[in-house]
Amino acid sequence: xxxxxxxxxxxxxxxxxxxxxxxxxxxxxxxxxxxxxxxxxxxxxxxxxxxxxxxxxxxxxxxxxxxxxxxxxxxxxxxxxxxxxxxxxxxxxxxxxxxxxxxxxxxxxxxx
Amino acid sequence: xxxxxxxxxxxxxxxxxxxxxxxxxxxxxxxxxxxxxxxxxxxxxxxxxxxxxxxxxxxxxxxxxxxxxxxxxxxxxxxxxxxxxxxxxxxxxxxxxxxxxxxxxxxxxxxxxx
Numbered sequence: 001x002x003x004x005x006x007x008x009x010x011x012x013x014x015x016x017x018x019x020x021x022x023x024x025x026x027x028x029x030x031x032x033x034x035x036x037x038x039x040x041x042x043x044x045x046x047x048x049x050x051x052x053x054x055x056x057x058x059x060x061x062x063x064x065x066x067x068x069x070x071x072x073x074x075x076x077x078x079x080x081x082x083x084x085x086x087x088x089x090x091x092x093x094x095x096x097x098x099x100x101x102x103x104x105x106x107x108x109x110x111x112x
Numbered sequence: 113x114x115x116x117x118x119x120x121x122x123x124x125x126x127x128x129x130x131x132x133x134x135x136x137x138x139x140x141x142x143x144x145x146x147x148x149x150x151x152x153x154x155x156x157x158x159x160x161x162x163x164x165x166x167x168x169x170x171x172x173x174x175x176x177x178x179x180x181x182x183x184x185x186x187x188x189x190x191x192x193x194x195x196x197x198x199x200x201x202x203x204x205x206x207x208x209x210x211x212x213x214x215x216x217x218x219x220x221x222x223x224x225x226x
Binding site for chain 2: 041
C-alpha cells in the first residue's frame with residue numbers, strides 16, 4: 001500500500017517557469033509533511049516542510065500548499081532555475097518521530 | 113562536523129555473499145534509519161533505531177539485519193546477497209526542529225549483486 005502518492009514522475013520546465021509537484025496521502029493521522037531535494041550522487045536534503053495547521057508556507061522561491069480536506073499537498077518552485085534540476089520527494093509522518101514515508105519522487109529538469 | 117558517513121560508496125557482491133554497510137553520525141542524534149532507493153520507487157525504509165540497543169523493522173526488512181550498540185553507529189548487514197538487493201542504500205539520522213523531524217542523509221552506498 002502506497003501511503004504517499006506523488007506525481008508527476010518527471011517534469012521538464014523552462015527556465016523562469018513554475019514547477020509544480022503534487023502529493024496525496026491516505027492516513028489522516030499524518031501531521032508533518034516535508035519535501036526533500038536530491039541531486040545526483042548525493043543523499044536527499046530537507047527543502048521545506050509544513051504542518052496541517054497552515055495552508056501555505058513559503059521559503060524564497062519554494063512554496064508548499066496544503067489542502068487538508070483533500071488530503072493533498074504540493075510544492076511550487078517559482079522562477080525555476082537550471083540549478084533546481086534534481087529529484088524531489090514528498091514525505092509524511094506522524095509526530096512522535098515515527099519514520100517518514102516517502103513518495104516515489106519527481107525528477108525535475110529545468111531547461112534554458 | 114562530518115554529519116552522516118557511509119562506507120563503502122560502491123560494492124559489487126556475488127550472489128550468496130554477505131557484507132556490512134557501515135553508517136556513523138557525529139551529531140549525537142538518537143534516531144537513525146536505513147533506506148533503500150530504487151529507480152522510480154522512492155525511498156523505502158528497511159530498519160530504524162530510536163536509540164542505542166533499540167531497533168525496529170521498516171517496510172522492507174527481509175534479507176537485512178541491523179544493530180545499534182552505540183549512539184553513533186548503525187551498521188546494516190546483508191546476509192546471503194540476492195540480485196533483488198541491488199540498490200542504493202542511504203543511512204540517515206534525525207533531530208527535531210520547530211516544525212518537525214529533520215533527517216540528515218549520508219551520501220549513499222551503491223550495491224550491485226551479480
